[in-house]
Amino acid sequence: VIQPGTATLRKAKKITVKICLDNPFVFQWKTIEGEDMHFILQTLEERIKHVGLKKIETPRKKKRSPRKIQTESKCDASTSKLLKKEEEAEGHRQNPGWTDISIRRQLAIGVNEVTKALEKNELLLLLVCKSAKPAMITSHLIQLSASRATPAGQVPRLSETVAPLLGLTSILALGFKKQSDKFTEVVEAIIPKIPALEVPWFQYRTEESMAYAHTDSSENHKPEQLAEALEDELTSQKRKRTESNQLDLSNVILQPLKIKKLVPNPNKIKKPPRKKKKAFS
Amino acid sequence: MAAAVKDREALQRLSFLFQAAHWVLPHSPALARFYSFTQRGAARRLVLRLAPSVKRMVCRRCCSLLLPGEGGGQRLRGRGQPRTVLRCRTCGRCRRFLCHGQNWDGPVLESRPT
Numbered sequence: 001v002i003q004p005g006t007a008t009l010r011k012a013k014k015i016t017v018k019i020c021l022d023n024p025f026v027f028q029w030k031t032i033e034g035e036d037m038h039f040i041l042q043t044l045e046e047r048i049k050h051v052g053l054k055k056i057e058t059p060r061k062k063k064r065s066p067r068k069i070q071t072e073s074k075c076d077a078s079t080s081k082l083l084k085k086e087e088e089a090e091g092h093r094q095n096p097g098w099t100d101i102s103i104r105r106q107l108a109i110g111v112n113e114v115t116k117a118l119e120k121n122e123l124l125l126l127l128v129c130k131s132a133k134p135a136m137i138t139s140h141l142i143q144l145s146a147s148r149a150t151p152a153g154q155v156p157r158l159s160e161t162v163a164p165l166l167g168l169t170s171i172l173a174l175g176f177k178k179q180s181d182k183f184t185e186v187v188e189a190i191i192p193k194i195p196a197l198e199v200p201w202f203q204y205r206t207e208e209s210m211a212y213a214h215t216d217s218s219e220n221h222k223p224e225q226l227a228e229a230l231e232d233e234l235t236s237q238k239r240k241r242t243e244s245n246q247l248d249l250s251n252v253i254l255q256p257l258k259i260k261k262l263v264p265n266p267n268k269i270k271k272p273p274r275k276k277k278k279a280f281s
Numbered sequence: 282m283a284a285a286v287k288d289r290e291a292l293q294r295l296s297f298l299f300q301a302a303h304w305v306l307p308h309s310p311a312l313a314r315f316y317s318f319t320q321r322g323a324a325r326r327l328v329l330r331l332a333p334s335v336k337r338m339v340c341r342r343c344c345s346l347l348l349p350g351e352g353g354g355q356r357l358r359g360r361g362q363p364r365t366v367l368r369c370r371t372c373g374r375c376r377r378f379l380c381h382g383q384n385w386d387g388p389v390l391e392s393r394p395t
Binding site for chain 1: 349350354356380
């Protein structure tokens, strides 16, 4: 037992490595190619400018005027009577809020709105910004959208391009609802560009699971055989069970065990151990 | 590392249970709950650690498996300090996690691939 006073003499403490179970599933967004990315961004920009959807906030008066002038110059084609139109538009647009509510309803803007709409199966297409920090705030969308079989794509600069167009500070998720009439062309143009998402346990996509089965053959055999043997026994013994209860386990791929080894941080700030004062005893 | 070899089988069992629960979820959430319950019980008996990402997918009260789609609703709340609120649908238990600032990879413990 070494006294605390002599702690500085010994250098390296024996660092125990702790082992913990790591999550075997890893969800990653698939990278969209540069051309497709630009195409998506451009189509979105054009569409939004064309529609003229914008949100105006009252408390920030300083930033309003340059933004308004810009939007008017972009949206209004005829710039003959600028002054009069500006005054009229100012009077019209001083009401805080969105310029067009009906269009606003066709979009789900923001992560929470997108998740709500996804849970209700209302979305046709989903676009996520890649520059989210921390990445955890958008990672749940991958699984959600895969479960609803909704195409979802991650575009790096979504927030930078779309947010100023709409008058918001940042957009991390954007969803197009199923009833949108103005955005259907955009949606149909973008959908084929987005690669499909991989989520192993949803058997909606049999093609992907077949590809998996071909690649990992060594790991599959044992669990598959066990599963099939079990299934056969069950079917022979209990015939009362309807077929819906039998699971389709032939496509199951057991992920290899993922272990995370934790090494306690050497720079960890430890509280100085309290010395029990026995001076008064 | 003899200790690792001993626990390796147990960890494999845990991992298998976890994955099985995911596969079973669309068919019967009750079975998924049973698997997660067994997994947690096994981890507790052998005092094995689970990664925080694994722990978050399992509800603490009812042990049902929470997927972002089915079972656990996830929302982002909080203006000053953004946090994710994970809500179990079956038992209604809320869990809150802070969204740490930028450049945050994990908790203080470092993991070295040895």
